[in-house]
Amino acid sequence: QIQLVQSGPELKKPGESVKISCKASGYTFTDYAMHWVKQAPGKGLKWMGWINTYTGKPTYADDFKGRFVFSLEASASTANLQISNLKNEDTATYFCARDSGYGVMDAWGQGASVTVSS
Amino acid sequence: DVVLTQTPPTLSATIGQSVSISCRSSQSLLDSDGDTYLNWLLQRPGQSPQLLIYSVSNLESGVPNRFSGSGSETDFTLKISGVEAEDLGVYYCMQATHAPLTFGGGTKLELK
Numbered sequence: 001q002i003q004l005v006q007s008g009p010e011l012k013k014p015g016e017s018v019k020i021s022c023k024a025s026g027y028t029f030t031d032y033a034m035h036w037v038k039q040a041p042g043k044g045l046k047w048m049g050w051i052n053t054y055t056g057k058p059t060y061a062d063d064f065k066g067r068f069v070f071s072l073e074a075s076a077s078t079a080n081l082q083i084s085n086l087k088n089e090d091t092a093t094y095f096c097a098r099d100s101g102y103g104v105m106d107a108w109g110q111g112a113s114v115t116v117s118s
Numbered sequence: 119d120v121v122l123t124q125t126p127p128t129l130s131a132t133i134g135q136s137v138s139i140s141c142r143s144s145q146s147l148l149d150s151d152g153d154t155y156l157n158w159l160l161q162r163p164g165q166s167p168q169l170l171i172y173s174v175s176n177l178e179s180g181v182p183n184r185f186s187g188s189g190s191e192t193d194f195t196l197k198i199s200g201v202e203a204e205d206l207g208v209y210y211c212m213q214a215t216h217a218p219l220t221f222g223g224g225t226k227l228e229l230k
Contacts, residue, residue: 035219037167044208044222044224045161045167045212045224046221047212047218047219047220049218061219062218095167097167102153102155102173102214103155103157103212103213103214104155104169104172104173104214105157105159105169105212108166108167109166110166111166
């Protein structure tokens with residue numbers, strides 16, 4: 001069955017960096033794009049952008065340009081999200097979600113919690 | 119950016135009751151290809167979101183048929199015909215017609 005398994009919780013200090021992974025199984029990784037979605041504590045969902053898993057080309061929403069990098073380890077069927085120069089407002093759960101076409105997010109990871117605190 | 123406004127923000131229901139959630143868009147979600155990319159998701163407490171309905175009215179595989187979606191252009195509705203306990207959580211509409219993709223603010227379904 002289709003599974004997206006994300007890395008574990010992270011506790012970081014402001015200014016540090018973090019890398020979150022999303023390992024896919026149960027389908028051909030490069031056939032489906034991957035989205036990243038942020039959920040701050042007690043808040044709703046915010047789209048961060050997506051990565052073409054065939055070409056590796058990322059697309060970022062405006063609020064996530066600069067400190068955020070989407071990358072792939074295609075041989076390992078893994079998508080990664082790296083956040084640099086962490087700020088308190090980056091404290092959130094980050095989800096990866098598979099795109100089955102036209103922005104339909106039909107499978108989601110369990111979420112990766114990032115806490116930024118001095 | 120497209121703004122999706124969901125109402126009500128909170129919905130109290132009894133088991134077996136039928137309920138509806140509205141999602142209104144600041145722009146038409148009808149794409150130039152003739153399709154409308156409005157989807158509905160449910161996030162149960164402590165879980166990741168799951169897809170319920172895509173392209174306005176198409177039921178995702180494995181989702182019970184008590185869920186249905188309707189609407190067009192800027193006005194969309196999710197209906198649950200007979201709420202069950204497992205339906206509790208926060209419902210989100212989201213659009214993928216216009217970049218950036220955007221989500222509604224959510225509707226929390228609670229037991230009365």
